[in-house]
Amino acid sequence: MIEVTGLTKRYGRKVAVNDLSFTVRPGVVTGFLGPNGAGKSTTMRMMLDLDNPTSGSVKIDGKHYRELSEPLKHIGALLEAKAMHGGRSAYNNLLCLAQSNRIPASRITEVLDMVGLTSVAKGKSKGFSMGMGQRLGIASALLGDPEILMFDEPVNGLDPEGIHWIRNLMKGLATEGRTVFVSSHLMSEMALTADHLIVIGQGRLLANTSMADFIHENSRSFTRLRSPDRERVKDALDEAGITAVEGTGGVLEIDGVEPERLGELAARHGIVLHELSSQRASLEEAFMRMTAESVEYHAHTGPDGGGAPATGWGSPGWGTPAGGGNDQGKGA
């Protein structure tokens, strides 16, 4: 259990983290979501007592971090994958950490095996790929078999197999009753792993909700209708008292009416339909809408100046690679 109360961090006049309060509970994966520069890493560093908060406090199981006598047995963290000395072998990198916390050396072989680095344990970590570095970082987080785990962007640099592995690992760790706190800037990734969601933007808390509730509240569902005889469809809809919004490419979007009813309506009027489908707005978009005002680094490429795109309802790009569609339907 991690309790964050009124956490604030100022760098000069710039406020990086602004009065954050939340609790991370055991037994579930808690996603920590925010755009780049939202203050996720700063918050995590303050949680580990690496950065000093301007005000506020963080309690790990009711204690301040510095009061933990062998912290690695309470909390394991992956901050940066490359936070290792390149000239040192993977085994020795872990040995330094294990010795300072009186963790038996047998545990090092165990965690190296767990992350799949046994074969390169004696090799210099300088030659490691980003993914291997990430695995070594995860191994060091698991070293003390801690009850709290903290991962900062753990899927960065991992291949699809590795991403799949870390998702299962995090879920498994939570199922064992551990507290798992994982940061990401990808909503689609969080939708697949997290049970609970904490969203921040420009250092402020934007949402603290269960994943299911977030999906329920933030994904707009609507029916998409396409017909060569658009005017007649509109008339028929008007007649039935249904409002439709004109989308791009001659498409009509209708909120809150089931496709069944619309299909029957069209049949009654003898109108030809080319498409009639139920749609759901992507979570990624809901996330972008939520953080739109607080995004720090806007890319000015499109005419709408970046930020949340104006179109793209239910666009297949978000969340689909690993069955995001199913997850998006979860809240229905």
Add this chain to the structure above:
Amino acid sequence: MTTPYQQGPRPGYQQGPHSGPPQPHGHAPGDGSFGYTSPIPARPTHLGDAVASEWTKIRSVRSTMWTLGVMVALILGIGLLTAAAVAATSDDVGNENVLILGFFGVLLATMCVITLGVLVISSEYGTGLIRSTLTACPSRGRVLAAKSLVFSLVVFVVSTVTTLVTGALQVAVLDGRSPTGEEWFRSTVGVSLYLAVLGLLSLAVGGLIRHSAGAITVMIGLVLLPLVMAMFMLSESLTWLREAMFTYSIPAQLSVFYGSDVSLDSVGSGPRGWEPLWIMLVVTAVAMVGAYFSLDRRDV
């Protein structure tokens, strides 16, 4: 809608594709506590554990061994070359203390000590390893103490052995009088203590500056600059300052251990005996306190 909070620990967790030996389930059923308890026994840690960790760090990096190797080579090589040169040019060294010929090697070896001392701490900032170190051991004082202990002991032991061997060879090569016990002690143990404390000063500066190249530059400047600057202070009014800089420069202080008299007229009696070591200790203590507060207060 179910809120997953209330589910609590569920057994039967399957590990990822690389799962090794089955991981024991630590949560004791019915103990009332919520969450996971590690099966690894928790034993209170102390400074000794941090020292063990720092020793692993020092010995597991090849650059440490290289730097120490160069240091040994400098003391031994230059010490022997000087002795050989003296033996070839003069017939009689008379009543001189031949151990003084070890001075030049040791002076150059200070560069290795400085580099290593700075790197012991600043390399961790360079790689980000310092974050792992401090999450594993949140007590800044313990980390700093462990680093200082391990590093100064390594320097002291290596330097004592090397200066002893070099001195013995010099005495053997040059057929002079055998040095007194005190001369032996000061040019081996004394010099090595001075090097170890100089190393600690470098470590403290490394902790204050947090940047390898910057800290090494500062330390090399500290060793060489007073001498270089003194050379160009030709003005009459600066005589006192020039002579003070000569007398209290690190090379001059180091030479005191070989029995040289660094006293100059305007400064009066310069440090003699073991005084250079005490001066260095005081300076290092001040820097170390600064390094501790920097580590304790500044963001990592």
